[in-house]
């Protein structure tokens with residue numbers, strides 16, 4: 001749409017219509033809501049620091065015209081975002097992690113926080129939620145590897161996210177001793193639940209979402225006759241798509257050279273570091289356990305022909321090679337950054353119907369270089 005306005009001479013009224021159809025801002029509240037829907041923050045690891053980390057006054061009512069994407073929010077990158085006129089920063093890694101008791105110029109995270117607020121730029125970080133979500137960072141890598149076998153293969157999370165199963169909720173009702181519920185109430189409870197377990201001082205019920213509403217109304221109607229009640233322990237089920245890391249299983253084994261070339265292209269890098277099986281045998285790659293960034297705590301949860309991640313310790317590499325696997329490491333952020341331009345930028349443009357510009361940092365880069 002912008003190109004049309006720039007390059008094609010049109011009568012004045014058509015120019016006006018084009019500008020109207022590309023409304024160029026979204027309220028901060030909508031940006032936050034839609035980001036939360038695209039990348040559910042409940043998928044983040046417990047130790048992580050995710051979401052809206054820096055919130056200037058009135059962020060909800062701000063007119064967000066451009067979202068600036070970066071893997072790491074360093075001070076030069078923040079200055080770049082300011083120079084570009086960005087008014088919302090999406091930093092994959094959280095720029096703030098440790099707590100601080102003062103807000104001054106003595107540390108980099110604090111200076112970043114102060115400067116962002118002074119320039120009225122909210123900073124949002126999804127980090128491990130983006131690793132684990134459907135169509136997230138690890139899916140991007142897994143799909144890139146499956147393409148190397150002409151799409152013949154599949155992937156699953158190495159550590160699946162445990163999703164609460166909405167259809168089975170459990171209610172516990174605590175009874176007064178020597179004061180049983182009336183047969184009419186017990187019958188109503190039985191009729192509106194799928195499973196009941198009775199003891200002298202407790203009733204446990206299992207129910208679906210619809211029954212839950214009926215049961216909670218019912219329990220409230222006789223709440224004076226019981227000690228208390230709660231909804232406990234939603235049952236959980238392993239997610240098929242969401243979770244840490246990915247195990248790729250190709251339908252046919254492929255040469256390690258094909259994988260190396262594919263990884264370099266996907267990550268847009270010239271070099272990777274390769275560990276080979278210590279036995280010296282060369283074998284086809286059919287299973288790949290992968291995790292973007294620093295995946296040592298995740299990828300060895302599955303046995304695989306190849307382990308792929310950004311960084312690993314010496315001993316983890318040695319152990320994997322001794323057990324007959326290949327290892328590829330390519331420096332931490334090299335395994336992450338390409339996602340921003342290849343997947344996230346188009347996804348955000350679609351998410352906001354092209355009403356916001358999505359910019360990508362040109363200065364953001366891995367701090368390590370092969371020289």
Ligand SMILES: [Zn+2]
Pocket residue numbers: 093292293294332333336
């Ligand atoms: Zn990382």
